[in-house]
Amino acid sequence: MRLDRYFKHYDDLGPQTLADINSVIALDNQIGIPPDDRLIVEIANLDLDELERGLSLRRDIVRIESELKLLPDLCIKNSKSLALTTSMLRNGVGLGLCAQTPREAYEFVREQRARASVVIKILNEFLPLLDHIGLDRSYPVNGLNAVAVAALIASKIAPEHRSWIGELRSLHYDTFAPSLAKWERPVSAERDWRRQVLAYGKRSWPLVHEIRSAAAFFRKKGIGKWISGRTSAAKAARRLVMQLGLEEAHPQGDALDSLAQHVQELNRFRERPQRGLSVG
Amino acid sequence: MDRHWRGLRTPFESISAGIKLRSFIETKLSSFPLGGKITAKVLSLKPDQFELLGTHAALAQRFLPISPTLKCRLDGQSVGQSLAMLNTEVEDLQEFLALDPDMELSRIELPIEQIAKIAELRKSRNLLAKHIDAMPLRHAIEAIGRTKDRINCATAAVAWI
Numbered sequence: 001m002r003l004d005r006y007f008k009h010y011d012d013l014g015p016q017t018l019a020d021i022n023s024v025i026a027l028d029n030q031i032g033i034p035p036d037d038r039l040i041v042e043i044a045n046l047d048l049d050e051l052e053r054g055l056s057l058r059r060d061i062v063r064i065e066s067e068l069k070l071l072p073d074l075c076i077k078n079s080k081s082l083a084l085t086t087s088m089l090r091n092g093v094g095l096g097l098c099a100q101t102p103r104e105a106y107e108f109v110r111e112q113r114a115r116a117s118v119v120i121k122i123l124n125e126f127l128p129l130l131d132h133i134g135l136d137r138s139y140p141v142n143g144l145n146a147v148a149v150a151a152l153i154a155s156k157i158a159p160e161h162r163s164w165i166g167e168l169r170s171l172h173y174d175t176f177a178p179s180l181a182k183w184e185r186p187v188s189a190e191r192d193w194r195r196q197v198l199a200y201g202k203r204s205w206p207l208v209h210e211i212r213s214a215a216a217f218f219r220k221k222g223i224g225k226w227i228s229g230r231t232s233a234a235k236a237a238r239r240l241v242m243q244l245g246l247e248e249a250h251p252q253g254d255a256l257d258s259l260a261q262h263v264q265e266l267n268r269f270r271e272r273p274q275r276g277l278s279v280g
Numbered sequence: 281m282d283r284h285w286r287g288l289r290t291p292f293e294s295i296s297a298g299i300k301l302r303s304f305i306e307t308k309l310s311s312f313p314l315g316g317k318i319t320a321k322v323l324s325l326k327p328d329q330f331e332l333l334g335t336h337a338a339l340a341q342r343f344l345p346i347s348p349t350l351k352c353r354l355d356g357q358s359v360g361q362s363l364a365m366l367n368t369e370v371e372d373l374q375e376f377l378a379l380d381p382d383m384e385l386s387r388i389e390l391p392i393e394q395i396a397k398i399a400e401l402r403k404s405r406n407l408l409a410k411h412i413d414a415m416p417l418r419h420a421i422e423a424i425g426r427t428k429d430r431i432n433c434a435t436a437a438v439a440w441i
Contacts, residue, residue, distance in 0.1 A: 078384075
């Protein structure tokens, strides 16, 4: 009865049979339920393709904004400044510092730069030094310690010794020591003698036989000394003692003998230059 | 030795000092890498060259404390190679610092990678906003697409129509 009334009222819809009604139902199913009437009205007259593209862009913006909300807020709003960090991550140095704050990274980089600059300066300063000892920039860095220590040693060596470092290179101390000892004995004795006879100065010593003659004269006693007292030998002996600044006395005989011995040793030393010394 | 013979005035003490110093130099330098080579070079120097070598003592004193660090970093490299490497390193460091000459970013206490991520997101958002700004329907798009839900509804409505 109700269905009959419905058909009478909507007679212009067209379905006259049950099959017609099924077709209308199928069409209605195809159309689906409209999402929001007001929205349909709002957009119905717009360019739907452009609107769809625009909504897709808005969807991305909303997604990005929700991501940004989860991240800390930055005090700097200038996008250009913030974009520097992207450049930093493309930089070889920055890539290694990505986990640090910019302040920490700047500090670290400044320190690194200062350290590297110091090393560059020092290495550059080494170049003339290397050149000076016949080396160049191909010399290994791990060998610079030896160069540095050599410079320190060189700075502490007295000028008078510099010329002897490179001399007689094959001469070793063990071989040289006996010769040195042989030299030291007469030198030491000479020093003592020169001190004893200061008045004689630095003049060459009298001849050995002259000193021995004088010694023999001064060793004489009593009549013997009196007899030879006026001879030329006695005069020479007295002159020698006077030159040496010694007092005329009996013990001078021994002293003069000792001096003669010393002068003889000096002569022997002078006469044997190479024997025992020619090691170089 | 013969040519130095002067009898008692032969410079035995100088020769002795020379031998001792030579031995000291050899011993001291032999404990360093390439010490033998440097010893040979030093011993062949003339007195004036030796004096000149000593004028570099201040450099040596500045060098020795940093030597262990250098050994770690530059071992096996020549002075020339090291200089080239360090100059490049300084240039790279300089380039990094030049990216933010006013140190503006140092006010942000966040890791660089996080700032970079935020910067990238902001950049992408601005780019998308620019695209929308260029569209005739920009006002409608902004009004309709304010939230994710509204975008979903509007997209469904477009599809429905």
